[in-house]
Amino acid sequence: MFRRCKVDGVWFAEAYAHEQNVPYTTIKREGPVAGIIVEYANEVGAELIVMGSSNLRGVAGFVLGDVSEAVLRLSPCTVWAVKPTQKEMDLVVSKVRSYAKPKPVVVTPDLIPDKRLWHGAMGMFFLYMTSYGMFTIAGTLMKGLLGIRVGGLNLAIVSGMGIIIGAIIIALAYNWYAGSRDNQGKEVKNGV
Structure with missing residues (x-):
């Protein structure tokens, strides 16, 4: 049977x-x-x-x-x-x-759920890497250039500090942007 x-x-x-x-x-x-x-x-x-x-x-x-x-x-x-x-x-x-048995929903996680946020992050990361790359190349090829004094400090130290400050500004800008995108998503869900 x-x-x-x-x-x-x-x-x-x-x-x-x-x-x-x-x-x-x-x-x-x-x-x-x-x-x-x-x-x-x-x-x-x-x-x-x-x-x-x-x-x-x-x-x-x-x-x-x-x-x-x-x-x-x-x-x-x-x-x-x-x-x-x-x-x-x-x-x-x-x-x-x-009876309509519900089919199990297979949810595959989207590795990049917010493409706009991802592009913003990649743009900021590219900006940081470009400035760091230029600093490294200048330090390697133009050693005399980075030895120039600016405000009592050599250009290498001023450039390094500028890159660090730039990285902090990029991180803060990214956090602000991500937060504003998150708030927009919540407003859309709540129908605001």
């Missing part, structure tokens, strides 16, 4: 119980199904276990066995196995098909 409708049984049971206003609790554990059912029934002090029985036949029944039969053998309390009629099975299959 094959399943006519491949569906997550737990999802269907939860959806159906919710539709019928039946309170339920979902317990997820790993292990042999019959053993887990009996273990949980013992934990909560159940007096009755009600379950469906598919009554598998052939090789599937031989290899897998019937869970309700195993629960009946292992359980210290009463087990009520309900075998649905063909009409009931058809009803369940139509019900399963009528």
